[in-house]
Amino acid sequence: MDPALGPPNAMAEKRDELTPMMAQYHDLCARYDDAIVLFQVGDFYETFCGAAERTARLLEIALTSREDSTGEYPMAGIPIDNAESYIEDLLEAGYRVAVADQVEEPGETSGVVERAVTRVITPGTLTEDELLASDDNNFVAALARENERLGLAFLDVSTGDFYATSATARESIADELSRFDPSEAVVGPDAPTTPVPDDCMVTPFDARAFDRERVGAKLAAYFRNPDALLATDAEIRACGALLSYAEYVRGGEHEGERGDDERVDAVFEGDAGQRLEYITQLTRYDPREYLLLDAVALRSLELFEPRTVHGRDDATLIGVLDETASALGGRRLRDWLRRPLLEPARIEARHDAVAELKAAVQQREELHERLREVYDLERLIGRISRERANARDLRSLRDTLAVVPEIRAQLADADCGRLRKLHETLDPLSDVRELIEDAIVAEPPIEITEGGIIAEGYDNDLDEVRATARDGKQWIDDLEARERERTGIDSLKVGHNSVHGYYIEVTNPNLEAVPDDYQRRQTLKNSERFVTPELKSREDEIVGAEQRADDREYELFCEVRREVAAEVERVQALADALANLDALVSLATVAAQYDYCRPDLLEREGRDGLEVDIEGGRHPVVERTQESFVPNDANLRPERRLAVITGPNMSGKSTYMRQVAQIVLLAQVGSFVPAQAARLTPVDRIFTRVGASDDIAGGRSTFMVEMDELATILRDADEGSLVLLDEVGRGTSTADGMAIAQAITEHLHDAVGATTLFATHHHPLTELADDLAAAFTLHFEVDQDGGEVVFYHEIAPGAATGSYGVEVATAAGVPEDVVDRARELVADAAAAESGADGNAGERTDDTDSSDRPRADADGESAAPATADGGDIPADVAAELRALDLAHLTPVEALTELDRLKQLLEE
Template sequence: MDPALGPPDAMAEKRDELTPMMRQYHDLCARYDDALVLFQVGDFYETFCAAAERTARLLEITLTSREDSTGEYPMSGIPIDNAESYVETLLEAGYRVAIADQVEAPGESSGVVERAVTRVITPGTLTEDELLASEDNTFAAALARDGDTLGLALLDVSTGEFLATSADSSERIADEISRFEPPEAVVGPDAPADLFSDACMVTPYEPEAFDHEYARETLARYVRNPDVLLASDAEIRACGALLSYAEYVRGGDHEGERGETETDNSDDRDTLNAAREPLGYVTQLTRYDPREYLLLDAVALRSLELFEPRAVHGHEDATLVGVLDETASALGGRKLRDWVRRPLLERARIEGRLDAVEELTGSVQTRETLHELLRGVYDLERLIGRTSRERANARDLRSLRDTLAVVPDVRAALEGTDCDRLRKLHADLDPLVDVRELIDDAIVTTPPVEITEGGIIAEGYDADLDELRGTAREGKAWIDDLEQRERERTGIDSLKVGFNAVHGYYIEVTNPNLESVPDDYERRQTLKNSERFVTPELKRREDEIVSAEERADDREYDLFRDVRRAVAAEVERVQTLADALATLDALVSLSTVAATYDYCRPELLEDDDQKTSGGLELEIEGGRHPVVERTQESFVPNDVQLDDDRRVAIITGPNMSGKSTYMRQVAQIVLLAQVGSFVPARGARLTPVERIFTRIGASDDIAGGRSTFMVEMDELATILREADERSLVLLDEVGRGTSTADGVAIAQAITEHVHDELGATTLFATHHHPLTELADDLEAAFTLHFAVDQTDGEVVFHHEIEPGAATGSYGVEVATAAGVPEDVVERARTLVAAEADGDSPPSMGDSNPTESEAERALEACLGEATQTATADGGDVPADLAAELRTLDLAHLTPVEALTELDRLQRLLEE
């Protein structure tokens, strides 16, 4: 165990000798031994002993010390008002954080102030706005095994969204985990924890929580008939355990902000679990089958840049979601991301979204009116979540009310819409008039943040509160007039009536006027130049005011909690409304993008519509890359024609001509269509795709001991194992990480296997020109290339795809465009010319006949530079010579080789 977690050993040895406060700290550390306990002491959260030393280093705060009868020990603390930023640092460092709050006021305690863990903050169970990303869900996951079946549960603790699925294939579950990217997971006995990425915190949790009966009892508090809803015992185990963990991180039972608390010091985990209350805002469990959605594994998610760009270059939002997201609310943004994360397969559901997008695209006024109205929608999912957890303040309730006030206008804007999807949304937009009126009647328009200090309940809502406020106002009015009355009675013109928090109300008289002070004045405080007094009547009035205000504050607090509970009781209605608003916002966003950027409605084909049954048909006219076209001044559209007779396209052309962009745009257009979006093209007809596989770009896994070539082969193995005739496969430069002969052989074997065995629709971009000959041997294979013009040694890229194979790779010309030094480029040209004339290039040895001329020439050029630099008697520094000797020439592309040579040359010149 981390020495910063659990009870400090020194404390454990002498627990009975500790002061009451430090005994509290020890016991909380012992109970929450998997978390770092932040222990409230006044206005700070403190840590002690080894935990203090660790947090001081991590948070870069001052390490102090505390001394009591048991000795001196380290201490470090953070201010409560700014705790979130420090907690975020602790989470990033891999810690769970248990917040131990004071749950009673210091004045109410006869001994040490009671403290209890009110919540445990972990990466997957965040509910604090300051720590959450509003644009996406944050899911915690649970994985359980039952026989050969793996059950996966996912819960967003901030919104209450709860999902479950299962599969007999660990690969399929790994793909679902990649789809949702949970930052935290709890894993049951015998379940494979290695399915989660290194970025996911796998949290140890009680094995008993995964017991079938225990999990079913937990789940039954949330869902009726879980055995009917869920498809496997593994799903029940995962769902029950995840709910149990979510209840655990919520903290001990406690009653609101003033913390009337009931604590249970039992070490029995089952007793604690039984005492926990369900999370009232988790009201619905959605069981889904992964086969209902287009499957995108982790590699495809990265390669297609759906959520994260592979390279920023000044365009941080250069992702598919980035170009689609014109949503007006956090609700809509999360809904849109979920649609992109899980594109649909069912034609009817896709058509339903497309119908709505088409109607909104065609009605500018409706679309723009809805967008403007939705800007006034707050994050209802998280608002009702906080309300149910008794964490919402009065401003949260007003935000909820303000959202409800928008709903009638949104409904009015949808009046008369034609498509079923929009009419259904109109029906689901419940304005919750009763909830809105309750908040309107109870909560002032602009309430303070604090809910324990009054000023939040509206006048006229509660007669008892109004009476208390009246008493306080009458007393203050009497005091307001007191100064003038006392000046007239005493003849002291400088007499003042004032108030401070320590001494209360007073009458102040300067020293020269003390002889005029009446006999009924009682001295309260002596100052340098004056005296302060109080009269019996002033004291009585003060007691009335203070008593009335304290009782009014208590009454307001109780009334506010009653209102909050009443709103929380309508959680299901609020969540239904939130989902309708989110869906509408996402549809408006898609229609806005379609209208603004000239997208068209795709036509979805069923099996009966296809020319040949079984495989895919994909026809795109004038297709564009949705992301690249936004970042470039101009973009050249290209067509796609794929079907059973033409399903393997071998694409050639020089670097920078557009091969990778072309392949990605095909996949993204398919994905957009299955999201239910219009697509960037003049026209599109396609069969829904079940899986998209990608092998694009060079990357390594040094920490995992895998080279670039090994990563490539691992990804290819997955494709060859799992792709089928309903898959779209993108292959880019397969076989480049080894020798040219091996690379060509591997690429050819893969092409033949994809064509003959898998039947997958495939786009294969390559520099291995011998592969183009496969189009003559494989029935459904054909060639495409990106044309270029070459004039005076310079190439011009047209980025237009044409039938047939490219005539060359133009590696030297691309190197020139990349800024490779002229002397290197000229030497490469000489070697290319020598090869063309039939001369063997010097220092090159036997060349492989399948290598391109430019590639061999550049390799020879780099080889010559290596020999020269390491020759006896040379003046090349030893470290540079060592670098040259260790260069892996077989694994460098021509441009990479020239770039490396340029770097080494610059080092030599320094």
């Protein structure tokens, strides 16, 4: 037991001396020693001892104390009504939470109220809507090893989405983990944790969960012939273990009286009460069926998160692409973007649907409006199956089913095969809708045990009990008038409270007129309250009828909920169709609003290279965030597949490269693309080496991270890959960086054959285009106006004439004296290089002596003068002379100049 989470060891040693309540808390902490136990005490969840100190600090709540016969100890609590927000904070801090609720009514027990863990909440197994993002899946993963193969499974416990794959290379597993981005990973006893991302919680689980014989039986309880669904034993072990873990966590909902070990045993013994009925589909996939995107590419292309810490949330590809109307559609669109297609026929089917919806404006807008009325069916049916749904959830399902016929009507005349198929599969589930309409009132309360849920006329027995209760209440309503007439007391009142029930109240001045059959029930300051034998009898009848009605309503509600849960597969099929339709409508909406075109897909013959022919392409994110955007063409094909791109900083090199990659990716998602025209061969994988980053915690410098990413590209890329390289070789000396960049360029051209965009400030690389048959040069046009650089953001053939680094520094606000000195140094370097080229070792005649270093009496070069007439120190002057400006990037030159300037000011 972690003393930071539960009671200290001293408390364990005196377990028998604890009060009953604290002994109960201690035992629960011992059973759930990897979690913070939230222990219900009245209207609060409390923590004690070490857990209290931890939660008070994490949640920024008051740390108080409690004292009993064993002493004083810390205590911190959160209100039950607002528990979810605090639980979310605990999960984000990396903790699991075990919720221990009171499972007895305080008034029904003479001793301490029994408590049991009713929920185990972990980052990957959330089902509470308040803790989940509606537009994204929340996956828990499982990783298992079988010989040299690693099996990987993903499950969204809230929706039932279930996927499996396997690979022999850890890198491939790491790529899939990055692609699905799970919140938690359950790792087998012999599986490595290295592929698991740092921000994913790693959960060790009972080794029995990964046993081949046990997992086979577990899968057989869910799916017919699971061995045919999965390709390897490693996948089988991962899937079976993941189901066991989901059952174990869910088991707390119904088996709170069992200890932790008992619940684990129940999972492995096939306890039917643990089965998750809504997990009905298991999708086994091969990563090679989709365009591969590793973690580096996902970040570089900003598919789901901006690269900068303060980047706008909508400055991502999903941010500009998502016009979905429902949570179902939002998650589906993210899945499509996470796993772009490779097979042209499947891609074309989506393009056909987008084209038809784009052209049919009124139909598309009507579909969007109807889809806005669709609730999250996947999570709804999950709650219904887990018996966690209330009556409002059932009405939400009914409201969604009511709109399905209207959606189907909009697709009745569809031309393309994809939309016709959706029309056929949109099952309105009329029987389920009618059941809910007949059984559940239109606006039910949240509580399901206090009545007011079941509609009149649904159940004769319930109607009779309700009639008895109504008649009794009517008798009570008439009682006040009758008693006033009988007693002559005009101020007499009939009332009710939860403690004393029904009563007749008479003020003190009228007590003499009270009849003999009145029995005193309560004395107040100014009045007395009475009850009559008849009133008492009626009260018992009314209260009994109301309780019977509430009990009958709860029984009927549970029956209706079970009947709906029995149709889980039909509801999930409908949810799948609505999700696909919503995603297609979203893609069509974006295409229509932002002038996207349909790309032409080209078949790839054998292992031939790629063709990427884009006319007037635009960056889908940048064009939304800028007032204007300059389109550019791209023309890459097997015999012209390696572009060396030069130009100054801020001219648009990085934007251009990402734009090409995002257009390719969008096309394979099934979307139209931001261009005037596009002809594309489906790409197998996109690699990126863009931007500077380091891994300080992992002990890797920026340059080492760059080299690691390059090693992956050179090892895994092939003729079907699209490679983006930006400023390779910056983190070392100029000579080394240039050598590395050239060697990589030659290797990609000669040995790999990948389609490559290489942006660089190493201008000598442009000369490679003359030596490499499939290489060519591009540059971004710039001009100078009054000493300022004008960026046209237009790409053109050939190499740039310069980097314009000093001018960019001026625009960025670098101090004027630094910029002036930089210009002098650039001029000196250019003059020296010109002299070396014309006559090595001799000065040219036109070199102005005032620009040369001054010579002292011994003929040595004197230190150059500073702006104020002073001499530059000899060591600084020596460093200035040693700078190889011709081979420094503008950023490197400015860094060196700033460092030398600091030396002058010391």
